[in-house]
Every structure is written in structure tokens, then in C-alpha cells.
Amino acid sequence: MxxxxxxxxxxxxxxxxxxxxxxxxxxxxxxxxxxxxxxxxxxxxxxxxxxxxxxxxxxxxxxxxxxxxxxxxxxxxxxxxxxxxxxxxxxxxxxxxxxxxxxxxxxxxxxxxxxxxxxxxxxxxxxxxxxxxxxxxxxxxxxxxxxxxxxxxxxxxxxxxxxxxxxxxxxxxxxxxxxxxxxxxxxxxxxxxxxxxxxxxxxxxxxxxxxxxxxxxxxxxxxxxxxxxxxxxxxxxxxxxxxxxxxxxxxxxxxxxxxxxxxxxxxxxxxxxxxxxxxxxxxxxxxxxxxxxxxxxxxxxxxxxxxxxxxxxxxxxxxxxxxxxxxxxxxxxxxxxxxxxxxxxxxxxxxxxxxxxxxxxxxxxxxxxxxxxxxxxxxxxxxxxxSYPMYDRIDAIKAKHVPNTQPSLSLDDYVGTFYTPMYGDIHIKKGSNGLLLEFEDAPLLMASLTHWHYDTFEIKWDVEHAWFDFGTVQFEFDQSRNITGIKIDVPNNDIFFHELELKKVESK
Incomplete structure (x- = not known):
């Protein structure tokens, strides 16, 4: 036993x-x-x-x-x-x-x-x-x-x-x-x-x-x-x-x-x-x-x-x-x-x-x-x-693109400094090939802007970013067609540029 x-x-x-x-x-x-x-x-x-x-x-x-x-x-x-x-x-x-x-x-x-x-x-x-x-x-x-x-x-x-x-x-x-x-x-x-x-x-x-x-x-x-x-x-x-x-x-x-x-x-x-x-x-x-x-x-x-x-x-x-x-x-x-x-x-x-x-x-x-x-x-x-929710969102935005439109102002008129207390200054500048987007305190976020439709421009980032890619900058106006601010829309799930309520503080 x-x-x-x-x-x-x-x-x-x-x-x-x-x-x-x-x-x-x-x-x-x-x-x-x-x-x-x-x-x-x-x-x-x-x-x-x-x-x-x-x-x-x-x-x-x-x-x-x-x-x-x-x-x-x-x-x-x-x-x-x-x-x-x-x-x-x-x-x-x-x-x-x-x-x-x-x-x-x-x-x-x-x-x-x-x-x-x-x-x-x-x-x-x-x-x-x-x-x-x-x-x-x-x-x-x-x-x-x-x-x-x-x-x-x-x-x-x-x-x-x-x-x-x-x-x-x-x-x-x-x-x-x-x-x-x-x-x-x-x-x-x-x-x-x-x-x-x-x-x-x-x-x-x-x-x-x-x-x-x-x-x-x-x-x-x-x-x-x-x-x-x-x-x-x-x-x-x-x-x-x-x-x-x-x-x-x-x-x-x-x-x-x-x-x-x-x-x-x-x-x-x-x-x-x-x-x-x-x-x-x-x-x-x-x-x-x-x-x-x-x-x-x-x-x-x-x-x-x-x-x-x-x-x-x-x-x-x-x-x-x-x-x-x-x-x-x-x-x-x-x-x-x-x-x-x-x-x-x-x-x-x-x-x-x-x-x-x-x-x-x-x-x-x-x-x-x-x-x-x-x-x-x-x-x-x-x-x-x-699933790819971010890219689905991007596809939905691109599907609403309106071709053959023109910006309502000359490129020079879009240039300026835009401010939000949460972040500070973001600049729209004029470059040799068009508009530039510049985050004053984040040089790694440099980008060029190309016309998307109406008064909205597509962001073309200078470098590849892991969390996001396609985005737009939309210019906002008052009743006299003066630019008052910009809205940055970059579809992603982590870095929320739309929280930056940017108001124009300086021309050119």
C-alpha cells in the first residue's frame, strides 16, 4: 500500500x-x-x-x-x-x-x-x-x-x-x-x-x-x-x-x-x-x-x-x-x-x-x-x-470635402497670432509655398497649411505623429468678416487640439 x-x-x-x-x-x-x-x-x-x-x-x-x-x-x-x-x-x-x-x-x-x-x-x-x-x-x-x-x-x-x-x-x-x-x-x-x-x-x-x-x-x-x-x-x-x-x-x-x-x-x-x-x-x-x-x-x-x-x-x-x-x-x-x-x-x-x-x-x-x-x-x-475609429472619423470628414472652392480672403489676411490661456500662442505665418502653422512652445508640431475648402485649411505635419495625422484649421469670423479665431480639428483619441479655444490677438 x-x-x-x-x-x-x-x-x-x-x-x-x-x-x-x-x-x-x-x-x-x-x-x-x-x-x-x-x-x-x-x-x-x-x-x-x-x-x-x-x-x-x-x-x-x-x-x-x-x-x-x-x-x-x-x-x-x-x-x-x-x-x-x-x-x-x-x-x-x-x-x-x-x-x-x-x-x-x-x-x-x-x-x-x-x-x-x-x-x-x-x-x-x-x-x-x-x-x-x-x-x-x-x-x-x-x-x-x-x-x-x-x-x-x-x-x-x-x-x-x-x-x-x-x-x-x-x-x-x-x-x-x-x-x-x-x-x-x-x-x-x-x-x-x-x-x-x-x-x-x-x-x-x-x-x-x-x-x-x-x-x-x-x-x-x-x-x-x-x-x-x-x-x-x-x-x-x-x-x-x-x-x-x-x-x-x-x-x-x-x-x-x-x-x-x-x-x-x-x-x-x-x-x-x-x-x-x-x-x-x-x-x-x-x-x-x-x-x-x-x-x-x-x-x-x-x-x-x-x-x-x-x-x-x-x-x-x-x-x-x-x-x-x-x-x-x-x-x-x-x-x-x-x-x-x-x-x-x-x-x-x-x-x-x-x-x-x-x-x-x-x-x-x-x-x-x-x-x-x-x-x-x-x-x-x-x-x-x-476597428479603426480614428481613420473612420477621418474618412467621414474627407467624404464631406467640397472641391473647387476658394478661400474668401488673400493668404496674407489669414496671418496672425492666436491665443488661449491653456496653451499660449499659436501662429499662422506666410511661407514661400503658402501658410504655416506654428505652435510657439512646441516646435515639433510645425506644419504647413493647404486649402481644403472655403475658409478651412488642411494641416500637413512636417513629421509623422503617432497619435494623429489628418487635421484642419478652420478660421472663424465676426459679422464684419474679420477673423476672430481658429478651430483646430485633428481627429484622434488622445491629444485634443479642439480644447484649445484660440482667439486672434495680433495681426500679421
């Missing part, structure tokens, strides 16, 4: 081992196929389980048309996955007694202002980290995007961003509030958010390839090239410096390094024997502070999910009775995702050099494999429903 019992134990042990190995092979095959099916030039994936890195691998190439392969050490922008580093950094300052979650933001940044006095006075440090302060999703991002404004200058302009919903009465994903959180860290510590995060997490965890600025890419080497997605086509775009919004999305890392970050989170904030982030503090980061509706269709598409919300720098939900702690990231030409299931001591990170939603289909597949659930080909299902 004893021999039979031992034999059964050995059978179960080797069956589990074989299943785990088969699991990883199936995952690897799935990722390989998905990378090709989604037409993503390159990506890397790491999986940690029970404190160990069980998978860390690159797929595809660093740059379309070149032979260099992605590996587990290749650098990608993790974009908004940086937010968890910043919220965790603030958590350590709470643990040290240097600030409190309920501190008023203005007690650390007296110049901080929102759309009204009450919101400005009552906003807390905690509020900054959970997207509930009344600003719309991505609203105001046009202030920092490719601009020369410092982080402090960006924060000083937030008061001009329009209110979208009631104070603490909704959800609007706000990069501006995390930029503000970075400035709070600087105020409290005397160090930039990047310096503090580097000294507190990156160096102690041995994340030796992780950097906080594109300025350090060349020195590190082995980095991927960003690619814009234009329907089924990939177009190489330049790396863009995000230093002025770095606290919201500036970290650049590899899956090998991010595996260390996930393991730090999964052991409840310990590095070696040191408790860097207290247990209750991390629990607060992982507690929903801003819940949002899970619709019936969402439940059908993802059975096992009953609630969703945002903690502090992390999205929080459930899945078949387990907590899921996750976040996505979107940078110019790169998407990423981090997902952890603490009860399973499981973490997955996906970094890509393309702008297609492949990362969620990988993390979901991996989680199901480890939970022993029925296999669903999330990649295949998502590809069936692939």
Missing part, C-alpha cells in the same frame, strides 16, 4: 510538472502566432510565478525591415505603467510620515489650481492618483505633448482645463494629475520624481536597464523602435521625449526588469529583508478608490468579472474569485500591459513596439492557462472585432 501511495504521488507530481511545461509551450506558441496575426513588429513577454521568472522572451524585430531581434532585455516605453511607480513612491513617503494621503495638494504645491475654487482647495494627494477630480479622460494632454513646458509649467496651466463632471463624482483618466503627483514628490523630497523612484525602487531591485528619459537610450542600447499603426500598415516614428510628463508615463524598461518590479509587488513591497512599502500602504494602492460600471456585454465578453475600479496607480478588478491588479500603457508607437493575480502569485508583462491592442489578449490567455480555465483564443476573437 505504501509503494502504491508513493507511486500515486510521483504520478501526480510528474503530471503537474508536465502540465506546467505544456502550459508554457502553449503560451509561447500562442504569443508567436498572435504577434504575426496582429502585425506587431516586435514584442516581449515575461511571466513570474511564485517568485520565479518562468518565461522571459522576445518576439519579432526591434524595427520593421531590420534583422535585429527583440529579446528579454530590449527596452520599450512602458508609458502609463509608470503610474504605479509614482503611486508606490508616494506610498513610501506616507510610510515615512513625510506626507499623508489626505494632505491637500495645495499644502505642497501652492500654485495648484483646478477649474473652480472649491476643487482647488479640497483636492488631496490621494485624489491625484485615482482619476476622480473632474477632468475628462486625456483632457489637457495637448498642453504637455511635444511642448517645451516644464512639469511645473504644465501644472500651472491645469486651471484652464474644462470641468467634465462633478468633483469626486466620476472617472476621467488624467495624466495631468499624475504629473502633479510627480511635483508633489519633488516638493516633499527635494528630488525629482525620477530621482526618487530610481533610488527607491529601480536601483535596489537591480533593474539595471530601466531608465526614466529617452535621453539615456543611446547609452543603454538594445532598444526597440516605435511604430505607428495606420490600419494594417506599420510606420516607423521617432522616439518622443516625455520628460515633462514623466511621472505619468516616462519610464522605459525591459520585461526582464519589469519581472523584478512585479515580484516586488507580489511579495507585498519587500526588497530582500527590507519592507520598502508597508503592507497596509500597498493594500491601499490596490483598493478601488473610484469604481465604474461593468456592463452586461462586458460581463459576457469576459465571464468571471463582476467589478472594476481604479485604485492608486493601478486598475483593480476581480476574475473568477481572484483579485486582478493591472494597468496598460500607451506611448508614441508602443503599447504595454502589466497584470498580476496576487492570490496566484502570478504576474505578466507585455511590451510592444506597435500600436495595436495585442497585449490584453496575451495577458488574458496566460491567466486562463494558470487558472486551468477553458481555453479561449482572445487574439482571434479580438481580431474579428478590429
Amino acid at each position: 505504501k509503494k502504491l501511495f508513493i507511486s500515486l504521488l510521483l504520478f501526480v507530481f510528474f503530471s503537474v510538472q508536465s502540465f506546467a511545461q505544456a502550459n508554457l509551450k502553449a503560451i509561447d506558441a500562442y504569443i508567436n502566432k498572435a504577434q504575426k496575426d496582429w502585425n506587431v513588429p516586435g514584442l516581449a513577454v515575461a511571466i513570474v510565478k511564485d517568485g520565479k521568472v518562468v518565461h522571459a522572451k522576445g518576439y519579432g524585430v526591434k524595427e520593421l525591415g531590420k534583422a535585429d531581434k527583440v529579446d528579454e532585455h530590449t527596452l520599450f516605453a512602458i508609458a502609463s505603467n509608470s503610474k504605479a511607480f509614482v503611486s508606490s513612491a508616494i506610498g513610501t513617503l506616507v510610510d515615512q510620515g513625510k506626507l499623508n494621503w489626505k494632505d491637500k495638494v495645495k499644502s505642497h504645491l501652492p500654485y495648484f489650481e483646478l477649474y473652480d475654487h472649491y476643487a482647488s482647495e479640497e483636492a488631496t494627494v490621494e485624489d491625484l492618483l485615482c482619476h476622480r477630480l473632474g477632468l475628462g479622460t486625456y483632457s489637457g494632454d495637448a498642453i504637455w505633448y511635444k511642448s517645451t513646458f516644464s512639469a511645473e509649467e504644465v501644472v500651472r496651466r491645469i486651471k484652464y482645463v474644462p470641468q467634465a463632471y462633478g468633483f469626486r463624482d466620476g472617472y476621467g483618466y488624467s495624466n495631468l494629475m499624475f504629473i502633479t503627483a510627480g511635483e508633489v514628490i519633488k516638493s516633499v523630497t527635494g528630488k525629482t520624481w525620477a530621482e526618487y523612484v530610481d533610488q527607491t525602487f529601480i536601483q535596489p531591485l537591480g533593474m539595471s536597464r530601466t531608465i526614466t528619459s529617452t535621453n539615456d537610450l543611446l547609452a543603454k542600447g538594445n532598444y526597440a523602435t516605435p511604430h505607428k499603426a495606420v490600419r494594417n500598415e506599420n510606420i516607423v516614428v521617432d522616439w518622443v521625449n516625455w520628460d515633462n510628463m514623466g511621472a505619468a508615463g516616462g519610464i522605459i524598461s525591459s520585461v526582464s526588469d519589469m519581472a523584478k518590479w512585479m515580484n516586488f509587488q507580489l511579495v507585498n513591497g519587500k526588497i530582500g529583508n527590507e519592507q520598502v512599502l508597508e503592507y497596509n500602504t500597498q493594500a491601499n494602492l490596490w483598493t478601488p478608490h473610484n469604481s465604474y460600471l461593468v456592463t452586461e456585454s462586458q460581463k459576457q465578453n469576459r465571464p468571471g468579472v463582476n467589478f472594476r475600479g481604479y485604485g492608486l496607480g493601478w486598475a483593480v478588478s476581480d476574475y473568477h474569485g481572484r483579485r486582478v491588479i493591472a494597468h496598460g500603457g500607451g506611448y508614441d508607437g508602443m503599447y504595454s500591459r502589466v497584470l498580476m493575480v496576487p492570490e496566484e502569485n502570478l504576474g505578466i508583462v507585455v511590451l510592444t513596439n506597435g500600436m495595436r491592442g495585442i497585449s490584453g489578449t496575451i495577458t488574458d490567455f496566460v491567466v486562463d492557462k494558470y487558472l486551468g480555465l477553458e481555453e479561449i483564443n482572445y487574439s482571434e476573437e479580438a481580431l474579428k472585432n478590429m
Whole structure:
């Protein structure tokens, strides 16, 4: 009987081992196929389980048309996955007694202002980290995007961003509030958010390839090239410096390094024997502070999910009775995702050099494999429903183009300076071949203007931009046919030029 019992134990042990190995092979095959099916030039994936890195691998190439392969050490922008580093950094300052979650933001940044006095006075440090302060999703991002404004200058302009919903009465994903959180860290510590995060997490965890600025890419080497997605086509775009919004999305890392970050989170904030982030503090980061509706269709598409919300720098939900702690990231030409299931001591990170939603289909597949659930080909299902809403909007605008019209004024009459408090000055100038569009504080947004129809001109950007391309400038007039302002319409889902209410302040 004893021999039979031992034999059964050995059978179960080797069956589990074989299943785990088969699991990883199936995952690897799935990722390989998905990378090709989604037409993503390159990506890397790491999986940690029970404190160990069980998978860390690159797929595809660093740059379309070149032979260099992605590996587990290749650098990608993790974009908004940086937010968890910043919220965790603030958590350590709470643990040290240097600030409190309920501190008023203005007690650390007296110049901080929102759309009204009450919101400005009552906003807390905690509020900054959970997207509930009344600003719309991505609203105001046009202030920092490719601009020369410092982080402090960006924060000083937030008061001009329009209110979208009631104070603490909704959800609007706000990069501006995390930029503000970075400035709070600087105020409290005397160090930039990047310096503090580097000294507190990156160096102690041995994340030796992780950097906080594109300025350090060349020195590190082995980095991927960003690619814009234009329907089924990939177009190489330049790396863009995000230093002025770095606290919201500036970290650049590899899956090998991010595996260390996930393991730090999964052991409840310990590095070696040191408790860097207290247990209750991390629990607060992982507690929903801003819940949002899970619709019936969402439940059908993802059975096992009953609630969703945002903690502090992390999205929080459930899945078949387990907590899921996750976040996505979107940078110019790169998407990423981090997902952890603490009860399973499981973490997955996906970094890509393309702008297609492949990362969620990988993390979901991996989680199901480890939970022993029925296999669903999330990649295949998502590809069936692939859409290109931005380009559909552009097509709709182009379909209404009226040919054979003429501008009502001479080109010289359109020249002038146009101002909005949120942003500053934008100039329309006369060039050798027509009109020019010039953002005074964002020289990377230079463009020429060609006549579209009537008093509307098409924007021809000097360089390729990842988040947008086609756009128009429409001139506005008073009853005497004097130009009073311009409206910039650039269809996209992230950088809202239409928020800039530009009024003419100077002729020629």
C-alpha cells in the first residue's frame, strides 16, 4: 500500500510538472502566432510565478525591415505603467510620515489650481492618483505633448482645463494629475520624481536597464523602435521625449526588469529583508478608490468579472474569485500591459513596439492557462472585432470635402497670432509655398497649411505623429468678416487640439 501511495504521488507530481511545461509551450506558441496575426513588429513577454521568472522572451524585430531581434532585455516605453511607480513612491513617503494621503495638494504645491475654487482647495494627494477630480479622460494632454513646458509649467496651466463632471463624482483618466503627483514628490523630497523612484525602487531591485528619459537610450542600447499603426500598415516614428510628463508615463524598461518590479509587488513591497512599502500602504494602492460600471456585454465578453475600479496607480478588478491588479500603457508607437493575480502569485508583462491592442489578449490567455480555465483564443476573437475609429472619423470628414472652392480672403489676411490661456500662442505665418502653422512652445508640431475648402485649411505635419495625422484649421469670423479665431480639428483619441479655444490677438 505504501509503494502504491508513493507511486500515486510521483504520478501526480510528474503530471503537474508536465502540465506546467505544456502550459508554457502553449503560451509561447500562442504569443508567436498572435504577434504575426496582429502585425506587431516586435514584442516581449515575461511571466513570474511564485517568485520565479518562468518565461522571459522576445518576439519579432526591434524595427520593421531590420534583422535585429527583440529579446528579454530590449527596452520599450512602458508609458502609463509608470503610474504605479509614482503611486508606490508616494506610498513610501506616507510610510515615512513625510506626507499623508489626505494632505491637500495645495499644502505642497501652492500654485495648484483646478477649474473652480472649491476643487482647488479640497483636492488631496490621494485624489491625484485615482482619476476622480473632474477632468475628462486625456483632457489637457495637448498642453504637455511635444511642448517645451516644464512639469511645473504644465501644472500651472491645469486651471484652464474644462470641468467634465462633478468633483469626486466620476472617472476621467488624467495624466495631468499624475504629473502633479510627480511635483508633489519633488516638493516633499527635494528630488525629482525620477530621482526618487530610481533610488527607491529601480536601483535596489537591480533593474539595471530601466531608465526614466529617452535621453539615456543611446547609452543603454538594445532598444526597440516605435511604430505607428495606420490600419494594417506599420510606420516607423521617432522616439518622443516625455520628460515633462514623466511621472505619468516616462519610464522605459525591459520585461526582464519589469519581472523584478512585479515580484516586488507580489511579495507585498519587500526588497530582500527590507519592507520598502508597508503592507497596509500597498493594500491601499490596490483598493478601488473610484469604481465604474461593468456592463452586461462586458460581463459576457469576459465571464468571471463582476467589478472594476481604479485604485492608486493601478486598475483593480476581480476574475473568477481572484483579485486582478493591472494597468496598460500607451506611448508614441508602443503599447504595454502589466497584470498580476496576487492570490496566484502570478504576474505578466507585455511590451510592444506597435500600436495595436495585442497585449490584453496575451495577458488574458496566460491567466486562463494558470487558472486551468477553458481555453479561449482572445487574439482571434479580438481580431474579428478590429476597428479603426480614428481613420473612420477621418474618412467621414474627407467624404464631406467640397472641391473647387476658394478661400474668401488673400493668404496674407489669414496671418496672425492666436491665443488661449491653456496653451499660449499659436501662429499662422506666410511661407514661400503658402501658410504655416506654428505652435510657439512646441516646435515639433510645425506644419504647413493647404486649402481644403472655403475658409478651412488642411494641416500637413512636417513629421509623422503617432497619435494623429489628418487635421484642419478652420478660421472663424465676426459679422464684419474679420477673423476672430481658429478651430483646430485633428481627429484622434488622445491629444485634443479642439480644447484649445484660440482667439486672434495680433495681426500679421
